[in-house]
Amino acid sequence: MRWSKLFVPTLRDAPGDAEAASHKLLLRGGFMRQLHAGHYSMLPLGWRVHEKIAAIIRLHMNAVGAQEFHLPTMHPARIWQQSGRWDLMGDEMFRLQDRKGADLALGMTAEEIFATAALEITSYRDLPQQWYQIQTKFRDEPRPKSGLLRVREFYMKDAYSFDIDEAGLDASYEMYREAYIRIFKHLSLPAVPVEASSGAMGGSGSNEFMVPSDAGEDDVVMCTKCDYAANSERATSALAVIADDEGPAEPxxxxxxxxxxxxxxxxxxxxxxxxxxxxxxxxxxxxxxxxxxxxxxxxxxxxxxxxxxxxxxxxxxxxxxxxxxxxxxxxxxxxxxxxxxxxxxxxxxxxxxxxxxxxxxxxxxxxxxxxxxxxxxxxxMDLRDVAAGEACATCGAELEIIRCIEAGHIFKLGRKYTEAMGVFVLDDNGEKRVPIMGSYGIGVGRAMAGIAETHHDDNGVIWPVAVAPFEVTIVVVSMRDEATVEAGEQLWRNLRARGIDAAIDDRDARAGVKFADAEITGIPWRVTVGPKGVAAGNAELTDRATGTTVEVRLADIEQQVVDAIEAARIPTGAEAPLL
RNA sequence: CGGGCUGUAGCGCAGUUUGGCUAGCGCACCUGCUUUGGGAGCAGGGGGCCGUGAGUUCGAAUCUCACCAGCCCGACCA
Missing domain, CATH: 3.90.960.10 (YbaK/aminoacyl-tRNA synthetase-associated domain)
Structure with a gap:
């Protein structure tokens, strides 16, 4: 894209009511704007990032054989009444009526809807099924906050597994758990799986994927030595035994x-x-x-x-x-x-x-x-908060408490929803069996905010190549110098021809403005093409993360950019997708 | 829902305490000239239901009441 045609309203100052780093920097970088509390408009640059994140999630879902659906986001009340969650969800569910007065809900999750689709699974031979969608969710949060971190309308990838028995669910669950580890690695999100409470979803087990960040809202108890990690809502610790006197015969x-x-x-x-x-x-x-x-x-x-x-x-x-x-x-x-x-x-x-x-x-x-x-x-029953410094129940080492953003959550749901919706299959004995479900969620916008929280400096976000709005931007220092313009344009054409997502800053603006915008928008690589350099046959390559600039011969710059970006596209150590 | 704070131009703010003249500053925007490797300079210009409604007053951005919206801290969740 040409910056001269792009709508990227960058701001020198963040709006005064923004607090979290990701909130401020996503506004300043022209990625998004707030429409009202908890609802954000994604601007072109923000949507590019959002879509790249969604594409990575989709890639890994498809890689494990999950099939993509797209369900309605407006649901009839009946389906929620059937599971009992019409009442259970309380004020968190947005509700409305149609012209006939029929009650409707805006979807906050989709267990009931997918279970309805599962009514057409009739044989154990068709199990397991792995289904997912990436779809808007609505939750009337009591307190939206911190920009994209906690909103009332958001894209969520929600996946659901249907298995014939517990062993099947365990296998599905483990498959998603591993896929999630790959996804977060691919997104450069340092998310760690921790034991979690199932909350309102019910079910027998769950893991959250937690990104350490002060902007988070959850406390995670982590062992300083072994790999024990649990949400404080679930965490336990070893306590020293207290030896009491027997005391009097009665109080x-x-x-x-x-x-x-x-x-x-x-x-x-x-x-x-x-x-x-x-x-x-x-x-x-x-x-x-x-x-x-x-x-x-x-x-x-x-x-x-x-x-x-x-x-x-x-x-x-x-x-x-x-x-x-x-x-x-x-x-x-x-x-x-x-x-x-x-x-x-x-x-x-x-x-x-x-x-x-x-x-x-x-x-x-x-x-x-x-x-x-x-x-x-x-x-x-375990009721107490674990305090920092207590001993790990697994290894005895000291526990610490780390503030985290919940980037993903996976649940073993059990049969609550399949039972409620009347889903059953016949097993190999011709007996009716109710399939067991798991559900697996990742918030796309939250992941975006999480990346911004963990990858930024004072000048803006520093996007990982995999999710950056552009992989490289070419700053043409002077639009008045024909040789410079031509060198920039040619490099831009060549990079795109080689599959690089490149932008060119062809605005008739001062170099300082272009540099500042390249930084606030967090594009990982910047090529600077200027009159003096071009005259000498040189361009410059700047790494957004480190700020280091190297001078490169114009003849070599294309290859160098391609090499740098291809090396960074899949983070080191990430498994290749299983396609 | 409890506690704290804030609503004045696209953004950041001053003015409100102590009511008074045409509501001001910086950035951004428009025009012209100059400038062009780190958010340019000069000159000129446009843009405001001062959150909404009611009240007090000769007079309200300023005082009173109600409402609405937003932010932050707690109870809730991708």
Whole structure:
């Protein structure tokens, strides 16, 4: 393309409300513009990047034998009601009505729709099936943020596997997991697979692909030594065993005037250190008061509680609700002798004795509490946040917590959707079998933002060759010098003839403007053709990433550019596509 | 949904505290001349429902109320 004809509205200053690096730089580079919160218009340069990313994902999906579909993005309510997610999805689903008053939804994911298509699979011989699409998804996010990182309308590659049994699902899942590793490598996204919570999708297992970045929204617990990595919503650690005294035969009530917090009780004469306290969290889980107990020095992870209880809606109870149920205000709450409420406790409390906790009487606590003896715990389940510095449960080394962007997520779904939609096949005994599903997602725009977050400097994004809007741009320093123009134009023609995605900056602008635009748009290679160089038979080749410039004979520049780009097209170490 | 902040030209901002004259600055844009290897110089010029609505006032960008929108921090997810 010719810059003189391109619409690339680069900005010297980023809009004041942009915060994340990718957000600022994608705006400044003229890649995109915000239409309203969570909805972005892709401008020509941005769309080129977006499409290159989509093409790479498509390449690797096709390589493992997945078949591309294109489903409607507007769905009838009926299909979502059938799976139960019409209600489950709540406010996150965009809903509308047609002229007849029929309820419709904008698709936020497509399990139900693909499962509907799967109704026509009738024989076990047709399994497994690997299906995918790259299609717009709508989610009414409570808080869109950070440019393309969290939006309400986005392209997602969503793939679905259908297998006859668990072993088949395991194989499909592993196939996608490996394909994802190849995809992220191809995209130059340093994504690591981590154990994850399945959240609202349900299912038996899931991995997220996490890109370390301060702009991310997830905390990932990573071992500094072995390859253990898990989302904090799932992560565990090894705790030192605490040896308790047996304590008294029954809990002792004692006065704790004004003591409202774990810390206050730890500093109170006759109190207890935090690790010898029981923290009682009063939660409202799907409308029912539930007590969640963790050790005093631990913090409750809400997602773990959601997963452990299998509920949809969870929030802390209000102080009034807590008082109405337990008879005391937060600060004096406990679970000793509480009956009629669901009580769950973190395993760190299992077997503990001689503990201290609230007595459900304002300004009074119990000491000498034995967890199993004095509290009617329904179930022990992992509930606590792992803290940095704790020991890895696998190898014992120190754990660290790293902020990450979730670039992909794969799930073993189970039979929830196939069952709901009534999908079945006949097996080799003529018996009805419900296929088991997996689902596998990558956000295209999010990947783009993730690349920008991990590949930029103060002057702009530094695109990897594989996704760059152009692989090389030729800066013609002076449009007034005929020999220079001709040298630039000829190089441009030759590079394109050799399959290089090249642009030429033929604007009648000052060189500085062209250099700045080449940098802010992040094109990985720049060839500078200027009057002095051309007169001497030279051009310059500049590497955007390092800023280094080498002088190259005009006769050699074409080959040198081709070599540099071809070497970078598939990142070193990436497996060749399995086509 | 809770907390904090912000809406003035395409972008970045000042002006608002203490109401007052034609609403200002930089960048960008248009015209002309000069310039042409790191975001040019000079001269001239265009562009504003001051987020929306109501109110107070002789008079509102400025004060009051309501609403809308956007950003950031928390609860939610590719």
């Amino acid at each position: 002792e009530l004692f006065d704790t005037p004004g003591v409202r917090t774990i810390a206050a009780l730890a500093g109170f004469d006759g109190g207890a250190t935090a690790e010898n306290q029981i923290k009682t969290m009063v939660m409202m889980a799907d409308g029912a008061i539930t007590l969640a107990l963790v050790r005093g020095d631990h913090s409750l992870n809400m997602q773990k509680l959601v997963d452990g209880l299998g509920v949809n809606d969870l929030r802390p109870a209000t102080p009034d609700e807590a008082q109405a149920t337990l008879g005391a205000m937060p600060g004096s709450l406990g679970a000793v002798a509480v009956a009629g409420l669901k009580i769950v406790a973190d395993p760190a409390l299992q077997g503990r004795t001689n503990m201290t906790t609230g007595a459900n009487i304002d300004d009074k606590h119990y000491r000498g509490v034995s967890v199993e003896r004095d509290i009617a715990v329904d179930e022990f």
